[in-house]
Amino acid sequence: MTRAVVPPDLKGEKPAAGVKVNLYEDVAARLSRLIDQGAYKTGDRLPSVRALNKQLKVSVSTVMEAYRVMEDRGRIEVRPQSGYYVKPPLTRLSEPNISAPVCEPMPVSSEFFLSRLWRDSLNPKLLNLGAATPNPELLPLDKLSRMLASVVRSDNSLGSTYDQPPGCAPLRVQIVRRMIQAGCTLTPDQIVTTSGCQEAVSLCLRAVCRPGDTVAVESPIFYGILQAIESLGLQALEIPTHPRDGISIEALKNAVSQNRVSACLVMSNFSNPLGSCISDANKKSLVALLERRQIPLIEDDIYGELYFGSERPRVAKSFDKTGNVLLCSSFSKTIAPGYRVGWVAPGKYQAQIERLKMANNLAVALPTQMAIAKFLENGGYDHHLRRIRRIYERQVAAMSEAINRHFPQETKVTRPTGGYVLWIELPAGTDSLQLYQTAIKAGITIAPGTVFTAQPKYRNCIRLNAAFWSEKVDHALEVLGKMVLSLKK
Numbered sequence: 001m002t003r004a005v006v007p008p009d010l011k012g013e014k015p016a017a018g019v020k021v022n023l024y025e026d027v028a029a030r031l032s033r034l035i036d037q038g039a040y041k042t043g044d045r046l047p048s049v050r051a052l053n054k055q056l057k058v059s060v061s062t063v064m065e066a067y068r069v070m071e072d073r074g075r076i077e078v079r080p081q082s083g084y085y086v087k088p089p090l091t092r093l094s095e096p097n098i099s100a101p102v103c104e105p106m107p108v109s110s111e112f113f114l115s116r117l118w119r120d121s122l123n124p125k126l127l128n129l130g131a132a133t134p135n136p137e138l139l140p141l142d143k144l145s146r147m148l149a150s151v152v153r154s155d156n157s158l159g160s161t162y163d164q165p166p167g168c169a170p171l172r173v174q175i176v177r178r179m180i181q182a183g184c185t186l187t188p189d190q191i192v193t194t195s196g197c198q199e200a201v202s203l204c205l206r207a208v209c210r211p212g213d214t215v216a217v218e219s220p221i222f223y224g225i226l227q228a229i230e231s232l233g234l235q236a237l238e239i240p241t242h243p244r245d246g247i248s249i250e251a252l253k254n255a256v257s258q259n260r261v262s263a264c265l266v267m268s269n270f271s272n273p274l275g276s277c278i279s280d281a282n283k284k285s286l287v288a289l290l291e292r293r294q295i296p297l298i299e300d301d302i303y304g305e306l307y308f309g310s311e312r313p314r315v316a317k318s319f320d321k322t323g324n325v326l327l328c329s330s331f332s333k334t335i336a337p338g339y340r341v342g343w344v345a346p347g348k349y350q351a352q353i354e355r356l357k358m359a360n361n362l363a364v365a366l367p368t369q370m371a372i373a374k375f376l377e378n379g380g381y382d383h384h385l386r387r388i389r390r391i392y393e394r395q396v397a398a399m400s401e402a403i404n405r406h407f408p409q410e411t412k413v414t415r416p417t418g419g420y421v422l423w424i425e426l427p428a429g430t431d432s433l434q435l436y437q438t439a440i441k442a443g444i445t446i447a448p449g450t451v452f453t454a455q456p457k458y459r460n461c462i463r464l465n466a467a468f469w470s471e472k473v474d475h476a477l478e479v480l481g482k483m484v485l486s487l488k489k
Ligand SMILES: Cc1ncc(COP(=O)(O)O)c(C=O)c1O
Pocket: 132, 195, 196, 197, 198, 199, 222, 224, 267, 271, 272, 300, 302, 329, 330, 331, 332, 337, 341, 342
């Protein structure tokens, strides 16, 4: 079936007022929406480049770029001499349902298994699909090394002096400039630099909780956060979380009305492991709910810059009028995890965080902070991000498609719109810990679902890292798919 007219809603629709998007991204987003809404079905021909050029009053190259982006995303295919056609959906597999943890505070006892998972995932002899590390080939390491050399050469004292909280001023200036895109107006004195996002989150928990207190979190949740909760003697209250929309605000509202909760911790954009992204409306409601209840919100936005769409999603902090939100992030996923540079905008907890940072380890190393500051200032960070976003998006699509090909039909997989991890629900009864052991023998690491909760849950789930893609990874997924079939009860 072919259809190549431009529907009226495509002609009329404009980007929201005040929203700055690339024109080709806007055209791609509008066409994709029409496909999602069923105006164009699998196999339909899309309007020609000339037709769109005339109807939308955009240049031929803009339309071609929009079609190229859609092709990269696996939405359409080009048929030579014929035109652009809608491809079948990337996966026949459905999405996992909203999670259903027991909504009660529980102590966390992180398994001994975690250190094994970490050690195996960093073993260069194994194929790492387990840890959520970025692909080193997609990090600007050469440029950064040159910048590091240049900053220490030009100022010897960087190696002889201590920094002190709130941390390196030029870096804090760059951070606040970047956060404007996330809807946040901060000043450099509202930032404290930290050794990665992990330290930022731990300091926040220490600032707002006392041992024995309860922290409301998404479920499943990044195991590093569970470790931080455990090390501080806190309890985790896991809240149902949707694989696309994030934490359920309704469930959280109920949980905080029935339990004494000292903090709520969320990964607002492209969470680990679900890849969920909380809508602006829900971010606003979340901030308002916690503000009303005087419960501090710790927001981890470490994947926020890795969006696949046309706009950087806002942070919940952008809705914060009272300083109740403590926003944490780092450059580990986009620039260099080994530099250990992160930060927190602690709102009204600024003084406590500065004091705790000093008590913890005085300050972050100055040379790495300066090198990152220099890279942000004139290393082409935006260009770098545009490139890696596109690659990660393609790889996430390629991995989903490979799971679709190789895994049993009952498998469910998330559809993240940013970041680079996939959460996979294997057929009921599949034991991901057993899969882990079998996969290791084949030289592959995965992250079993059990490490993403304090409860006896997610045993039939795994998280995979899509930061790496090659024929070898495709083959590894084929091997994993066969293992899953053989483990299936
Ligand atoms: C959600 C989340 N928060 C924090 C961290 C830790 O970040 P960093 O390496 O900057 O300490 C990670 C690392 O994987 C993460 O996925």
